[in-house]
Amino acid sequence: MKKPSLNVGQKNQKEVKALVLSKKTAVGIFFVGTLSSLILFLILTVDTHRQVNVLTKAQNLSEEAVQGKRVWQKYNCNDCHTILGFGGYYAPDMTKVYTRIGKEGIRQRVKNPEKVLAKSWRKMPQQNVQDKEIENLIVFLKWVSEIDTHDWPPQDSNKLPSSSIRRMIATVGISPGGALFKEKGCFGCHKIGGIGSGAGPALDGVGTKYDAETLARYIKEPAAVNPKSSMPSLSEVSKDDAEQIARFLAGIK
């Protein structure tokens, strides 16, 4: 390295030191950095608490759902499955499992994993979960599926045709209800899987809101089920046809 003459060197060093950083500035950076971030974080934490009940629909967080969360923790489900994307990555995410496979799907998998997953190359343990616990777990998972996650996870987003809609498309050729839905012109007002008109509400996931019986009544006489509905009562649709369509719609979850 070249050695500059002593005087110049000392002068440079002093200048450089002044330019670089004094201890006082360093301590200042520490306090300003830490405190500003901390204050912002705490303010947003308070605000998150204010908003979270709406975002998570806490009014539906029943005692059964809370008991279901205890079941979820008791059997350490979360070290294989993720939920809201956190946990083990060994098994499917449970955020939208309720809309994906429904009550019965969950019940069967927890009760008889060895049978349901007999052909899967990855297994789920038989943990002898009691029936009451399974029912609570289902209530919990139903509540979780309604949390506003900003449309996460993408695989269950309505932007992608959901698995139940894909199944519906695969079976529509053999489903009398699906054929009737098209024949009676329901697509004229409703969308399913992005297909149809947007005049009325989209029917994706309608099966999670109503059962087949309610849907049949809805089709015949909307105001009887939902007084706010602007749907006309369809007297030309026979009772039998309405029931067929309702069964088809109830399957869209």
Add this chain to the structure above:
Amino acid sequence: MEFKSQKVAYPYFALALLLFVLQVLMGLWLAINYFVTLPQGLVDVFPFATARAMHTNLLVLWILLGFMGGTYYILPDETKSELYSTKLAYLLFVIFAVTGVVALVGFLFGWTQGKPLLEIPVPLDIVVVIGVLLFLFNVGMTMITAKRWTAIQGSLLGGLVFLAVMYLFGIPFYRNLSIDWYYWWWVIHLWVEGAWELIAAAIFAWVLIKITGVDRAVVEKWLYVEIGLFLFTGIAGTGHHYYWIGAPRYWLWVGGIFSALEPLPILLMVIDTMRHVKDRKLEIRRPMVWTYAVGGAFFHLLGAGLWGFAHTLPQINYYTHGSQVTVSHGHLAFFGAYAMLNLMVFYFAMPNLVGREDHSDCRGKFGFWTMVSSMFCLGLCFGIAGILQAYLERVLGFGYMAAQEQMRLWFMIAFFCGLGFLVGLLVTVYDLFFPKPIQEVQAKKVVAQAVA
């Protein structure tokens, strides 16, 4: 070793190394779970969940034992006084060791709180809290009685208190799952990107002063800037875990912006390290400490900084959240930031503790490079699997298991990377307990020359 009470560190380091080996063995078992079809009977009694709880808790336990041992080793030198109570330090070692064993055995029998990484049940949580309070008492009293305050002591004590306080947020049962995860991250994120970074930065600064002989004033000045930046980006950066949990939408902005800055303090640490290494005033006597100091700084930047940055923006995280990409980041970050830091401290302290200060570095170097390259490949395997998963499952809408089928090969390769890592680790552990005397090496050279 100037102070007698530094010896307390030995059992902490020894147990930490043993648990590290167990952690890796459990990791290999997890990898097998990922690509082999196990019989239902085995899955029923020893499910993946149990093995994962053990793998992650072993990690936390050995890293914390390393931190505690490191603190006991550094403190007397830093305060120029013996520890306040060595008896208490030994007693706490027994308490933590027993608690750890009880927790691990408990998992086998389903005794769990059921929260990932914080599985240990409440009664054991209480033991941990009491133990940590006593540990803090011992550390604090040593500092207070010595009255030789330094920035390193401040950062160390601050980090340890911060660590203990954050642990409390993981103990209660939260009724609302979203709130549960909100505070779960107060433990996990504010540990690894807050409290642990303070402890690590303090330990790292101390080792740098020791091995380079660079002015304390310079090192400590940069320590302030580093921990200031760590906390500035790290605290509000917690928001990158709140994107999809049912929290307000502004977290996408706050988390995205602050966590995009998170690599900065690590980059500063790397530059700082390189500058101190260049300006060193002491000759290199302990090559392995140097290797881990420089290697650790770079791996920290790679695993925590770059890998974290790669999927922290909400637009990307929407597809990678909760996939194997997170697994890749987790492994590289924990190894680079904390495992290597602890190994650096072990290489600093163990030769003194076992009474062989000058030792050959050939085994240590082999262990280092084997572990580093294996871990890098492991990170790549998980990363590739994760990108496949994000594309197949989240973009194309494949079913979960259909996507996993395409990732299976990469889990198998990951297993072999893990085996390589185990080899490197075993050599390292052996080398730490029984350093090879330098005379032997020289003697061999002399013999070789004579023969020639």
